[in-house]
Amino acid sequence: MHTEVILLPIFCTLIGFVIWTIFSTIRRYKIANLQAGMQTKLLEKFGSGQELLAYVQSDAGRGFLESLTMEQRTPYGRILGAAQVGVILVLVSFAFLFLRGRVAGAEEGFLVLGTITLCLGVGFGLSAALSYYLSKSFGLLTERTAHRP
Incomplete structure (x- = not known):
């Protein structure tokens, strides 16, 4: 009887942690895919390396390069x-x-x-x-x- 009282909170915590891990992983995966798609479309817009280099040297381009990191926290x-x-x-x-x-x-x-x-x-x-x-x-x-x- 007493073991169940202790095991129930531990089991519920474990299940909650597993569910949280699964959903946070799915969320990060979707965000990474969305970022990759947007970055690919943006890179396809440039016709030459000169245009890309000029963009990367601008403030917006530096922000774009910073956004390439996986973790945004x-x-x-x-x-x-x-x-x-x-x-x-x-x-x-x-x-x-x-x-x-x-x-x-x-x-x-x-x-x-x-x-x-x-x-x-x-x-x-x-x-x-x-x-x-x-x-x-x-x-x-x-x-x-x-x-x-």
Whole structure:
């Protein structure tokens, strides 16, 4: 009886993680295909290497070359993602620690799960704070990166 109480949240978390991974992979694949198609059409518009070179030297061309990278996340996006995961893990850990005193016979299991998720949440929060501090000191956080998709 007590094993089911602990295994159910773990199983639901696992299923949720698998579904999230599948959908985020599909989304990135579709975005990459869309970008590749748009970039191919744009490159086909140029009649010669001279026209392409002139375009690449312009501001729009530099932006185009920057967009060729696969991952478009800015430092802000990465920091925000780590902070979000940290907050969620801390809240989940509080739920596990709350359930520790409410479910008879499963106190030790919920204590272990709550402690692990709390440590992970605090770690993600510290990682976000450190990333923000380092990105700011390296000059990576500018107005230009804040408004990029």
